[in-house]
Amino acid sequence: MHSILWFRQDLRVNDNPALNAAIENSNQVVAVYILDEQSKNHRQLGGASKVWLHYTLADLQKSLKEKYQINLVLKIGKSVEVIGKLFAETRAEKLYFNRCYEPYFAANDAIINKKFNTETFNASLLVEPNEVKNGSGEYFKVYTAFYKKCLSSQKLRSPLKAPNQQDKGSKLGVSSLKLEELKLLPTKPDWAAKFKKYWVISENAAHENLEKFFHNGMKNYSDNRNFADNENGTSKLSPYLHFGQISPHQILSATQFFSQVKPDLEKGGEKFINEIYWREFSYNLLGNFNDLPKKNFRPEFNNFPWDNNSELLHKWKWGKTGFPIVDAGMRELYETGYMHNRVRMIVGSFLTKNLLTHWKNGEEWFWDNLFDADLANNSASWQWVAGSGADAAPYFRIFNPVIQGKKFDPSGRYTKKWCPELKDLPIEYLHNPWESPELVIRAAGVELGKNYPKPIVTHEKGREIALKAYALMRKN
């Protein structure tokens, strides 16, 4: 008997419920990845996501071949059509897949479930949207209440081991595109090549990162996670989680295990699990408010008088605002496909509150440049930063980028790494070079307006304008 195993954001062989079911219940498995950017409302992958996907698929192809002698079939097209053809070609009896929660995937899956004999699973969330509700039967809009409810009511499964069975590949020789034919890598090869300096993209690497984090980062995670200059402060698992090279069940189970074995990791472990649940909260929001990536969660923000100055937006994107911590973050993003969480909050606040630019512009830039670009997390976080989201930072809380820089990059290591032109500035003036005495700045080789920009706005004036805009919105 043939079955079809459809991969999407579950690109791993371990703890993959659909894979286990397909392998255990059929003699021959056709595994497929479909690059579907044609189905209704599908959002095109961003440039960085495509690069990550390319290497992830290469790794999965290798694992499936080695472990089960399965060739991963690669296709481009509308999923429903490709799957229909595969059913016809292989006379498969069943389609196995893990559920996705982006509204366009969910809508498409409903069609597929109606049309074909399917069995679906949850592989990527600890809590599926709608699984936990508050006392009034509604979905949670406040994180702490959501988290408490999850902890008190959830029974989590243990991670699954990949089945130990050989020779499960289909003998029919189903045709496949070559990986290169998916055209996931950019035509300008240097842009993608540089990422290899920073990331190893594979299922194994995800677990190695987690282990490294247990040894180097977890103990002091609660304190260190906010410090941009601490390279071991966080796990950097977000892209692996997004593409499903590691599952939240695997992370949770390993964290609990390590916390038991080494009690000094318990506090950090608890905080780490708490952060993992922020991802769950984002999916809870997206699953229940499908317009989260497009519309303000709090409708009063529809009246917000955004300024949307394209020149300022351009300077923000390319790290030329003249505010060192903001520029460092934006440059880290473009160079590595990643940005530290605290710095994401700072650059987000700067864009929406200092530059009065709609959060959607930031969301789109992040979508294109982040390796962990994730519809739920990205839109929930941008709305959180802008103040328009659920349980969001209030709009009137406007980060001062100088104070934030001094507080969360106290050594200056982070800022100097991404803005090397400032590397000789003493720490007192690193985050506010325009306040530096002439002699000091000259000695550091910095010429504002020449080799480093002058600030594109004044924080205090910007803050005043933002607060006026906010008051105006509340009046309307």
Ligand SMILES: Cc1cc2nc3c(=O)[nH]c(=O)nc-3n(C[C@H](O)[C@H](O)[C@H](O)COP(=O)(O)OP(=O)(O)OC[C@H]3O[C@@H](n4cnc5c(N)ncnc54)[C@H](O)[C@@H]3O)c2cc1C
């Ligand atoms: C404006 C903005 C946009 C963001 N866009 C994304 C995005 O597209 N994709 C994405 O995965 N995260 C996004 N985040 C959340 C967060 O910044 C990243 O998840 C985190 O920086 C990833 O680094 P890490 O894996 O080292 O995190 P760790 O601190 O090691 O946390 C472990 C995991 O918990 C989850 N997590 C941690 N913090 C958050 C958070 N604040 N919200 C939701 N989940 C969290 C992530 O899955 C993360 O991998 C965004 C945050 C902001 C402020």
